[in-house]
Amino acid sequence: MRIGGGATLALGTLREAFRGPSPWVFLAIGAIAALTGILAPSIGSADERALLLLSVSMVVLFVLGGTTLVFVSALAVPRDLEEGSVLTVLSKPVPRSVYAVGRGLGLFVAGGTLGLLACFSAYVTLKLVAPSFVDADGMVKEILGESQAARPTRLIPGTGPTPEGRVYFLTDFPPGIRWVASMADPEDDSFVKFTFRAEDVLRCQKGGGWLGLEMSALNNTLVPMTQITPATVRFKVIGQRTDAPEAWVLFQEQAARTDLPPELSRDLKPGVTVEVEVRPDGQGMFLQADRGSAHLALPAASSFGVNFLLLGLGTSLGLAVVTLWTFVASILFSAKTAILVGLAAAGLGVARENVRALLRLLGQEGMVNPETLDPLKILEDYLTHQDAPGGFAARAGSVVDAVVSAMPDLSRFDFIQPFAEGICVSLPRLGGAFLYAGACALALFSAAIVLMQIRRLR
Amino acid sequence: MTMPVSPPPPAASTGDGSDRTMPRLAVEGIRKAYRPFLGAREVVALQDLSFRIEPGEVVGLLGPNGAGKTTTLMLCLGLLRPDRGRIHLFGLDPRRPASKTRVGFMPEESYFYRFFSTPEILRFYGKLFGLSGKTLGERIPALIERVGLAHAGKRRLRTFSKGMLRRVGLAQALINSPDLVILDEPTAGMDPIGTREVKDLIVELKGEGRAVLLSSHLLADVEDVCDRIILLHRGTLVCQGEVASILSRTAETSVHFADLSPEALTEVTRVAASFGARVVRAEPPRESLEEFFVRTIGQREPKA
Numbered sequence: 001m002r003i004g005g006g007a008t009l010a011l012g013t014l015r016e017a018f019r020g021p022s023p024w025v026f027l028a029i030g031a032i033a034a035l036t037g038i039l040a041p042s043i044g045s046a047d048e049r050a051l052l053l054l055s056v057s058m059v060v061l062f063v064l065g066g067t068t069l070v071f072v073s074a075l076a077v078p079r080d081l082e083e084g085s086v087l088t089v090l091s092k093p094v095p096r097s098v099y100a101v102g103r104g105l106g107l108f109v110a111g112g113t114l115g116l117l118a119c120f121s122a123y124v125t126l127k128l129v130a131p132s133f134v135d136a137d138g139m140v141k142e143i144l145g146e147s148q149a150a151r152p153t154r155l156i157p158g159t160g161p162t163p164e165g166r167v168y169f170l171t172d173f174p175p176g177i178r179w180v181a182s183m184a185d186p187e188d189d190s191f192v193k194f195t196f197r198a199e200d201v202l203r204c205q206k207g208g209g210w211l212g213l214e215m216s217a218l219n220n221t222l223v224p225m226t227q228i229t230p231a232t233v234r235f236k237v238i239g240q241r242t243d244a245p246e247a248w249v250l251f252q253e254q255a256a257r258t259d260l261p262p263e264l265s266r267d268l269k270p271g272v273t274v275e276v277e278v279r280p281d282g283q284g285m286f287l288q289a290d291r292g293s294a295h296l297a298l299p300a301a302s303s304f305g306v307n308f309l310l311l312g313l314g315t316s317l318g319l320a321v322v323t324l325w326t327f328v329a330s331i332l333f334s335a336k337t338a339i340l341v342g343l344a345a346a347g348l349g350v351a352r353e354n355v356r357a358l359l360r361l362l363g364q365e366g367m368v369n370p371e372t373l374d375p376l377k378i379l380e381d382y383l384t385h386q387d388a389p390g391g392f393a394a395r396a397g398s399v400v401d402a403v404v405s406a407m408p409d410l411s412r413f414d415f416i417q418p419f420a421e422g423i424c425v426s427l428p429r430l431g432g433a434f435l436y437a438g439a440c441a442l443a444l445f446s447a448a449i450v451l452m453q454i455r456r457l458r
Numbered sequence: 459m460t461m462p463v464s465p466p467p468p469a470a471s472t473g474d475g476s477d478r479t480m481p482r483l484a485v486e487g488i489r490k491a492y493r494p495f496l497g498a499r500e501v502v503a504l505q506d507l508s509f510r511i512e513p514g515e516v517v518g519l520l521g522p523n524g525a526g527k528t529t530t531l532m533l534c535l536g537l538l539r540p541d542r543g544r545i546h547l548f549g550l551d552p553r554r555p556a557s558k559t560r561v562g563f564m565p566e567e568s569y570f571y572r573f574f575s576t577p578e579i580l581r582f583y584g585k586l587f588g589l590s591g592k593t594l595g596e597r598i599p600a601l602i603e604r605v606g607l608a609h610a611g612k613r614r615l616r617t618f619s620k621g622m623l624r625r626v627g628l629a630q631a632l633i634n635s636p637d638l639v640i641l642d643e644p645t646a647g648m649d650p651i652g653t654r655e656v657k658d659l660i661v662e663l664k665g666e667g668r669a670v671l672l673s674s675h676l677l678a679d680v681e682d683v684c685d686r687i688i689l690l691h692r693g694t695l696v697c698q699g700e701v702a703s704i705l706s707r708t709a710e711t712s713v714h715f716a717d718l719s720p721e722a723l724t725e726v727t728r729v730a731a732s733f734g735a736r737v738v739r740a741e742p743p744r745e746s747l748e749e750f751f752v753r754t755i756g757q758r759e760p761k762a
Contacts (some may be wrong), residue, residue, distance in 0.1 A: 007588055012570070080570075093558045094555065
């Protein structure tokens with residue numbers, strides 16, 4: 001078997017994909033997706049609009065790109081057969097299995113690369129049409145502008161417990177702005193201790209203020225948001241220190257309306273150093289990026305580019321998997337069946353995330369328990385249960401679990417929350433779902449190759 | 459085709475003396491039937507077919523539609539498996555990829571990537587044979603020149619006419635400098651000049667010692683270039699043999715005169731009759747329409 005033949009076929013398929021109209025089609029898809037996101041109904045705060053824009057853009061990109069790739073990959077082999085092209089290749093010293101693997105690999109890479117191209121197009125479109133969403137500083141200014149119009153806001157830099165950490169407090173957070181706090185050890189549920197100046201603490205309103213910690217040594221690190229409540233933050237005076245005059249003034253201004261625990265209010269005076277224990281309350285996570293320039297760690301604004309990159313990678317991977325999945329189906333069955341399978345795979349991925357998001361919303365309202373109603377979860381539990389009929393499903397499930405557990409856990413990037421009354425998609429999780437689907441597709445692909453080899457040897 | 463700019467590379471060889479005399483293709487008693495789904499009655503495509511192709515031989519595979527020509531080619535290339543009988547391609551089972559390293563195949567429809575240019579598609583097919591970049595760098599320009607596509611430059615295949623695509627198909631069949639060339643309807647879609655060039659090329663290949671198996675509906679083409687023909691009908695072998703012996707009419711003799719006057723013709727007829735022979739037809743010889751077309755259009759074509 002000449003392995004190089006497979007690589008030649010894969011490379012040829014990839015080059016062909018980029019020679020034809022496909023790149024232009026996907027550039028257009030990316031632009032359409034971005035414009036659709038921009039035109040999506042404006043709800044919530046600025047950062048929520050940014051999240052909506054991201055999600056809608058990616059969903060539109062995935063649906064349009066996925067549908068296109070499903071048809072392209074489903075018709076690849078039938079077209080080769082119909083035109084006799086496959087005879088030209090197989091008349092060379094190229095086994096059928098190498099032909100299938102080469103074409104499949106080429107289509108897989110082409111699907112992913114075209115997806116990335118569409119993402120690039122979407123990003124450029126956003127940059128041109130709605131630069132405030134893309135530019136972190138612009139986003140910050142926009143949000144602060146909205147806030148300043150309603151209520152003056154000042155940022156006070158604080159000091160952290162380590163040279164790498166800096167603490168910021170904000171008395172009144174503008175709508176939509178979420179602050180970040182750092183966890184010393186994500187696995188540790190205990191409180192994390194930091195020391196702050198009293199006047200900074202006083203400016204944090206109980207129940208309404210947010211505590212933020214910027215760890216300059218951490219790049220692109222997931223940090224939990226923490227709202228200051230008695231359950232999550234404990235204050236304790238541990239000493240005194242000298243403060244700048246302006247801090248004192250601020251203290252005087254804020255002390256009157258500080259709603260902190262009585263014992264803390266009594267002890268808090270300018271120059272007092274307090275120890276604050278922060279326990280992450282798990283209200284959300286996001287990827288914090290661009291540490292050097294953004295003073296406000298906004299979930300959508302300061303990390304828009306990184307979020308976009310992550311979502312784009314996940315979406316492109318999903319497109320590649322759908323392409324491969326459809327290609328395998330076109331070999332095993334027919335073009336029509338492959339189209340149905342491909343569209344079903346893509347649709348299932350989107351639908352599953354929508355169902356989960358909806359159930360999550362319903363669960364938050366206390367109406368249902370999402371874990372008990374997710375049909376796919378029920379099916380998964382059933383198939384992987386030790387008592388499942390045949391037993392093989394349990395073992396297969398274990399294998400799949402092992403494969404999935406060995407993959408990068410994209411669910412950690414679950415920073416997109418349900419919104420827009422249930423019409424929401426957690427694309428990082430979608431990426432995870434497609435990784436799972438990819439493992440299944442690879443297993444199917446391997447089985448198909450084995451079947452073809454058996455037929456060849458017969 | 460135009461005359462080759464450079465001689466084709468030497469044919470691949472095993473190196474021992476037996477290779478020169480070993481049949482390029484040997485088919486022994488093969489049978490092939492297609493079995494429709496769900497137990498419907500099978501359709502016999504080929505029945506007890508045997509033939510051989512020797513080095514330097516041009517063999518024509520003839521037959522009406524459904525005779526089994528394409529099935530025969532697929533079997534010879536290992537793309538189908540015979541139900542019975544054996545096929546040896548250079549002494550190997552054609553289903554083994556190694557047996558195809560010395561075979562060039564031009565299917566009736568080919569051309570894998572329509573957005574490639576001719577050099578790119580030839581490089582692609584050459585890579586499938588594992589040919590080195592240096593070899594391809596030398597071989598591709600010569601092949602393009604040989605099949606008359608030098609004027610196409612780096613145009614993409616999707617802009618080619620059908621005749622030009624056939625030339626690309628022919629070039630890819632020769633990319634590995636094969637010892638056996640299998641051509642399926644090589645002149646389909648070509649104009650008379652292109653047809654003549656393909657036939658000239660086949661003769662050139664024969665002169666280089668390569669064997670050619672040619673499947674065509676165009677009987678005149680087969681007659682012009684083939685040493686032997688294999689005639690199939692409904693999957694069975696009707697006849698095979700040398701073209702000259704099959705088509706010769708032993709009861710008649712053809713004599714061509716130049717500047718024969720009517721009086722002389724009368725005298726020739728009288729002399730023939732005195733020997734018991736009769737003149738069946740006496741008329742000025744005509745050139746074929748293909749010869750006329752090639753001569754007339756060829757004069758107006760720019761020199762290559």
